[in-house]
Amino acid sequence: MTTTAEAEVAEKPKRFNVNLGALIMEGRALVALIIIIAIFALMNDNYLSSGNLATIAKDVAFNAIIALGMLLVILKGGIDLSVGSTVGLTGAVAGNMFQGVSLPLTDAVMYPSLWVIVVIAVAVGMLVGWINGMLISRLNLAPFIVTLGMLYVGRGLTQVLLGGTNITNELRGQEGLNNEGLFAIFASYPLGVPISAWVMIALAVIFSIILTRTPFGRWLYATGSNERAAELSGVPVKRVKTRVYIFTGMCAGMVGILQIANIRSSTADLGSLYELNAIAAVVIGGAALSGGRGTVRGTIIGAFVIGFLTNGLVIVGVSPFWQTVITGAVIILAVAMDQIQQIVQRRRADARAVAQARRESQKHDDADAAHEPSDTQKVH
């Protein structure tokens, strides 16, 4: 049924590739989002004010950017627990560079310019991802273990770099050192929308193109669904596996920069638990943790569900302890709804089939009622 419908859709060249199954999955997250917004909007007039929406947008964007990277890893059938500490690490690396880098063997102190700092910070994130990816793809280590280890390593290095203090004032930069403007650029609101939201939008567009329009995207879905078959079809499986971790590292690096600009400080606990929020967003968005299924659109909606929920609970004054409980429950509920929906659909299909079988056997009985007293009736 679905297949014919989809086949027809595919007949005409369309700008958006509508996948019915995926739409239903995301529909679920979308419904949850609408319900959440409706409830909190009724409870608090401030909820949908432009000021609050900007706050939400910013928080959502941080999570969504990480979640986009996480989506790629999860599509591959992996997981990256190290992204949160990579955010902290890149923030600390950037902060240190604002303080100035003393060159060894000389007394000279080097102050990289703002854009150099940004590029290096993101590159550090990508390097962490590359190490994860190489360990996972070349040595065949379990992604969970490798990235769990990297979570500790990253957090530890962050603390080493910060040496027990926060870097705050130096982030402002100094005149003449060419490193001013972190806040002016990375905490700005072009067209009234926070810059992080723009970054999120840009990344969402780029990632959807990567996933749907490039061989890499196709390879990624194939690898996540059946790695052996993908390999035998000539997919460079190891390269695909390494690359997804580099992508998450890159996303983490971007958030690292955006966050230190946003909170105007580089702190040791920056990015804690980001990995879990990102995984939640991806899963709420309909992706399968076993790999091979998931979309950018779903992930973004998932991030919005979490963002609107968290903010709403704060704004209506739910105690922080209960906020955590409710957020957790909603994540479980969202995923459970998917299963329940499938069970209901299957039951309905069964019921329809039974009804049809009855109608047919009725017809059958009418046709040769004389010959064959139905065995079914005999035994009842």
Place this chain on the structure above:
Amino acid sequence: MVTADSDAKSEARGTEQAGEVVLRAVNIAKTYGVTRALKGVNFEVRSGEVTVLFGENGAGKSTLMKILSGVERPTAGHLELDGEVIQLATTTDAVERGISIIHQELNLNPNLKVRDNIFLGRELMSVRGIDYVEQSRITREVMDRLEEPISPDTYVQDLRVGQQQIVEIARALSTDARILIMDEPTSALSTTEVHVLFKIIRELKRQNVAIVYISHHLEEAIEIADRAVVFRDGELVAKEDAANIDLSWVVRTMVGREADYDFRDEPREYGDVVLSIQDVSVYDPVSEKFPVNHVSLDVREGEIVCLYGLMGAGRTELMETLAGRDKVAGGRIMLDGQDMARRNVSERIQRGMGLVPEDRQRDGLIQLQSVGKNLSLAGLSRWVRNGLLQRGAENQRVKEQIADIGVKTAGPQAPITSLSGGNAQKVVIGKMLLTDPRVVLLDEPTRGVDVGAKGEIFSLIFKQARKGLAVLYVTSDVGEALTASHRIVVMSRGHLVTEFDPREATREDVMAAAEDSTPELLSAEAPGAHATNGAEG
């Protein structure tokens, strides 16, 4: 569970008359969505007899077996056990009533001992925990009944596939199964092991066990059958005593027309050598043996070379090495004069050599993707411009390919899981053909594929060969080797032992060549002796 009181039960069973109907399916219908898998089937199983189910893929055999074994519930109709209406809610229900199924894929835990596998999920408990002594005793008892000396303390991973199958049967018997359903029990067995299995089946018949048997190996199935039942399109179309049937009757009834068994492609002038395997050996670090031992072979443009051999002869290892999955230990793999031995899978595909793997589900299909995306996966690079996929061109070519190779599907967007075995296999082959190969490596391309689709797959291969494609093709079906190839090469214990011209060779010649190897070779060189080596010479 064969305790004193179940001994009484088995005696009671002894009084049961052979040939009595024990299980009856009445007007069973099953619908999945809009697909009607079974349309009101009446079917009975008799004690002490082997009822063989014939039918092409998708004819409804497996669905009926799932219903009989409690895996699925019928949409309409009911089951009667000993004349009593029963409801099977779960497989446990079925097992408790004495109905056991042995699936095509073995469901054993290789890391556990034989006795622990047999009692998995229903461990015998004593006050001190699991009663291993009693479990071992019963296991030994069942093995005696099967006349198979497999020790209860052996780890399943140390058994050959054929012996593992026996453990499955033992597990079913230990639950006091009166009805035993076997779904493709011989697909992984060597000829010798099939004989052992048949001996066991005959023994079980004497003990009045009713057996339902499904197999694509028609001749084998005919040999063991007491009754034959043929399914077509969800209906039971024929019931017949085994005495009255032969191969052509079965094929005719299954297909619903006179089957076109004439696959032969006439030999002709072949072109240049495309693939030249020169003195190739493969080392398996696990068994510390050489599953492929100094093999040399040339395949020319337009030539179909069939590599015949038993399970464990090293055929799959050779194919996977040619494809680039396994490393060569020595020798050269020349493709159009270039050595491929150091190239990886995707480089070999780009240069024109791709594998259609033996295990379609595990190695061939991307289950979560559509028919179209499966087809285009290996050849994606040809639709890339400026780093982006030209999806229009891709879709166009995929549609042409679907029509060209005759895949029956709703369209490129249909999920790959909606296809039958034969059509899915065509997709896997079609995927490789879309890479414009010079040579394709086909490993058991017709495994688990029904007769009709088999013919279609052969004509597809013939068509490509006529266009100049070189084909290296592995099979363990002699009939296929004789009809579908231009040259038969027999592989045994890692060596190529001899060559045949299919127009002159007989079945017996080819089979004898494959079985022929000295026992000394067996211990010294047999590959994968722990699990896959089937041939006992």
